[in-house]
Amino acid sequence: MSSPITPVLTANWGTDRSWTLDAYTRQGGYQALAKALTKSPDEVVAAVKDSGLRGRGGAGFPTGMKWGFLPPYDEANPTPRYLVVNADESEPGTCKDIPLMMASPHTLVEGVIISSYAIRAKQAFIYVRGEVLHVIRRLRAAVAEAYAAGHLGPDSPAGVDLIVHAGAGAYICGEETALLDSLEGRRGQPRLRPPFPAVAGLYARPTVINNVESIASVPAIIGKGADWFASLGTEKSKGFVIYSLSGHVTRPGQYEAPLGITLRELLDLAGGVRHGHQLKFWTPGGSSTPILTDQHLDVPLDYEAVGAAGSMLGTRALQVFDETTCVVRAVLRWSEFYKHESCGKCTPCREGTWWLVQVLTRLENGQGNAADLDQLLDQCENIAGRSFCALGDGATSPVVSSIQHFRDEYLAHLEHGGCPFDAAASTAWAPRQEVHA
Amino acid sequence: MSINATTYAELQEIAGRYPQARSGLLPMLHLVQSVEGRVTPEGINACAEILGLTAAEVSGVATFYTMYKRKPVGEHHVGVCTNTLCAVMGGDQIFAELKEHLQVGNDETTADGKVTLEHVECNAACDYAPVVMVNWEFFDNQTPASAKQLVDDLRAGREVTASRGAKICSWREAERVLAGYDDGRADEGPSAGDASLAGLKTLEGK
Ligand SMILES: Cc1cc2nc3c(=O)[nH]c(=O)nc-3n(C[C@H](O)[C@H](O)[C@H](O)COP(=O)(O)O)c2cc1C
Ligand code: SF4
Ligand code: FES
Numbered sequence: 001m002s003s004p005i006t007p008v009l010t011a012n013w014g015t016d017r018s019w020t021l022d023a024y025t026r027q028g029g030y031q032a033l034a035k036a037l038t039k040s041p042d043e044v045v046a047a048v049k050d051s052g053l054r055g056r057g058g059a060g061f062p063t064g065m066k067w068g069f070l071p072p073y074d075e076a077n078p079t080p081r082y083l084v085v086n087a088d089e090s091e092p093g094t095c096k097d098i099p100l101m102m103a104s105p106h107t108l109v110e111g112v113i114i115s116s117y118a119i120r121a122k123q124a125f126i127y128v129r130g131e132v133l134h135v136i137r138r139l140r141a142a143v144a145e146a147y148a149a150g151h152l153g154p155d156s157p158a159g160v161d162l163i164v165h166a167g168a169g170a171y172i173c174g175e176e177t178a179l180l181d182s183l184e185g186r187r188g189q190p191r192l193r194p195p196f197p198a199v200a201g202l203y204a205r206p207t208v209i210n211n212v213e214s215i216a217s218v219p220a221i222i223g224k225g226a227d228w229f230a231s232l233g234t235e236k237s238k239g240f241v242i243y244s245l246s247g248h249v250t251r252p253g254q255y256e257a258p259l260g261i262t263l264r265e266l267l268d269l270a271g272g273v274r275h276g277h278q279l280k281f282w283t284p285g286g287s288s289t290p291i292l293t294d295q296h297l298d299v300p301l302d303y304e305a306v307g308a309a310g311s312m313l314g315t316r317a318l319q320v321f322d323e324t325t326c327v328v329r330a331v332l333r334w335s336e337f338y339k340h341e342s343c344g345k346c347t348p349c350r351e352g353t354w355w356l357v358q359v360l361t362r363l364e365n366g367q368g369n370a371a372d373l374d375q376l377l378d379q380c381e382n383i384a385g386r387s388f389c390a391l392g393d394g395a396t397s398p399v400v401s402s403i404q405h406f407r408d409e410y411l412a413h414l415e416h417g418g419c420p421f422d423a424a425a426s427t428a429w430a431p432r433q434e435v436h437a
Numbered sequence: 438m439s440i441n442a443t444t445y446a447e448l449q450e451i452a453g454r455y456p457q458a459r460s461g462l463l464p465m466l467h468l469v470q471s472v473e474g475r476v477t478p479e480g481i482n483a484c485a486e487i488l489g490l491t492a493a494e495v496s497g498v499a500t501f502y503t504m505y506k507r508k509p510v511g512e513h514h515v516g517v518c519t520n521t522l523c524a525v526m527g528g529d530q531i532f533a534e535l536k537e538h539l540q541v542g543n544d545e546t547t548a549d550g551k552v553t554l555e556h557v558e559c560n561a562a563c564d565y566a567p568v569v570m571v572n573w574e575f576f577d578n579q580t581p582a583s584a585k586q587l588v589d590d591l592r593a594g595r596e597v598t599a600s601r602g603a604k605i606c607s608w609r610e611a612e613r614v615l616a617g618y619d620d621g622r623a624d625e626g627p628s629a630g631d632a633s634l635a636g637l638k639t640l641e642g643k
Contacts, residue, residue: 141623168502185462253635
């Protein structure tokens with residue numbers, strides 16, 4: 001059987017000096033840009049629509065449709081509009097955009113130029129989280145090379161300027177409207193919608209915001225054709241994506257494959273769960289997506305099937321935990337993260353995440369009682385759907401799903417008077433388990 | 438300390454890169470940290486003056502973001518990821534052992550001023566867990582022993598190179614790069630680490 005691995009975005013990551021313009025061009029880089037420039041902007045938008053590309057930043061919104069929400073471009077009286085690339089990558093478990101920008105920043109730069117051309121933006125931004133120094137160096141160097149080569153700048157064919165902007169540490173700035181406020185030099189707090197960014201985004205101008213992987217997919221769509229892209233994946237989830245395996249896996253890492261591959265297939269490629277252990281729980285798309293268990297190994301990892309299984313595809317951040325891991329400890333730590341990252345704008349999330357941590361801490365220490373579980377679920381009901389942005393909803397996902405799948409383990413903490421697990425057994429350096437037949 | 442003319446001019450220059458000057462505030466605050474070692478009142482005032490904001494407005498922004506520090510940071514910033522995945526894989530133990538080894542608590546600096554230790558959130562390197570960041574450069578697949586060796590090397594002034602990145606500079610020099618002043622070191626380090634290439638490697642020999 002042929003391999004399910006389809007290297008497109010990852011194809012050049014292993015080549016010598018892959019981050020340079022020279023290496024990228026030798027592998028056919030910037031040919032998609034040349035091809036795009038022979039089309040009209042509307043034709044490029046149509047190609048992205050036809051490809052079926054859906055946003056890779058978590059929500060899976062169709063990219064071409066998003067671009068179509070911009071107000072019609074007035075040739076006679078042009079006003080500024082912007083493309084903003086969301087490179088904040090901070091959702092726990094998500095680790096695909098950073099290696100992409102490290103190994104092949106020009107893929108993103110080429111995508112930015114083609115996308116800006118399509119939406120008729122003359123100014124684009126890459127908002128990258130500040131905590132990745134070398135990635136920022138590589139992005140800046142790539143942008144400088146692209147200017148020098150005449151791909152960027154007011155006099156380049158597409159006439160696009162591109163600024164690489166470093167953030168300063170705040171998960172909420174990955175939320176697209178908070179990102180815009182942050183890029184305007186403010187506290188990164190989400191904005192009320194409508195108006196949507198397509199109508200009034202950066203500086204209240206029409207703005208498209210897309211994830212790194214979404215924009216980086218555009219050159220391949222233009223270069224190889226929308227039909228080729230749409231022929232990969234499943235009926236409603238088209239194309240290829242990067243799946244990120246981490247945790248108790250023999251060979252964790254980035255696995256690029258068509259949408260719809262299963263965790264079982266991915267684990268086969270990755271050498272399985274670490275030697276001598278079994279899968280216990282996993283996140284399909286980061287910590288904000290409800291956890292799944294070994295019952296879900298054969299769920300096709302596309303938007304529809306993961307949704308039907310009670311979770312979300314999210315960012316395909318597959319964090320894998322084996323039977324040595326305490327689920328209460330894992331959920332408590334994620335809850336501490338949400339509490340820390342809650343921007344404080346709305347009460348359900350600000351207060352709710354604080355309460356979740358209180359109750360979970362008690363339970364992890366074996367000090368609560370069984371009624372605490374219902375209290376946790378109550379608190380989650382008061383946060384989910386009542387918060388101003390999706391951070392609040394996401395904070396409830398690990399809590400609700402872990403109680404659903406592992407209620408007994410919470411109760412075991414109470415019976416045991418504390419955590420019954422040995423944290424040392426979960427570490428990367430735990431003594432190897434001998435398997436007896 | 439006060440902001441000298443060179444720094445003031447650079448702050449203005451950053452503001453001038455954007456369609457609207459205020460967009461420069463985050464990089465400007467990175468520049469303040471690179472010269473002052475933290476976000477100082479003088480730095481806040483300079484940003485406020487340049488952008489036509491009040492000091493309170495700038496301060497309100499600075500306090501929102503975790504990378505901006507009110508207390509002086511040591512020569513090197515060491516961040517141990519203790520978000521769930523890294524914590525479970527051993528980040529918690531690494532952080533505990535480093536605190537003990539360095540005799541500091543979270544967000545504290547060693548007596549010699551060399552290392553500020555902090556636990557950090559997921560740094561988008563989970564496939565290399567447990568992860569330690571030095572001045573926001575990646576140190577992959579750490580153990581308690583390797584992390585202790587790392588901080589010992591930093592304190593002794595020995596040359597240290599990131600797993601996927603450059604030779605380690607100081608935290609202040611890193612902040613200057615974040616402000617947009619390149620240090621010309623993009624070409625150091627590999628394209629990718631092993632985990633980034635895991636999918637590609639399955640195709641080798643096929
Ligand atoms: C709390 C929060 C954090 C987010 N973080 C990111 C992020 O780091 N990167 C990203 O691309 N999208 C992130 N998103 C999703 C964005 O709001 C937005 O949907 C996305 O950037 C749109 O791009 P896409 O359509 O290409 O996926 C986040 C959303 C929320 C609610
Ligand atoms: S849900 Fe949380 S992060 Fe989102 S606006 Fe409300 S307080 Fe801020
Ligand atoms: S959890 Fe540590 S890098 Fe993601």
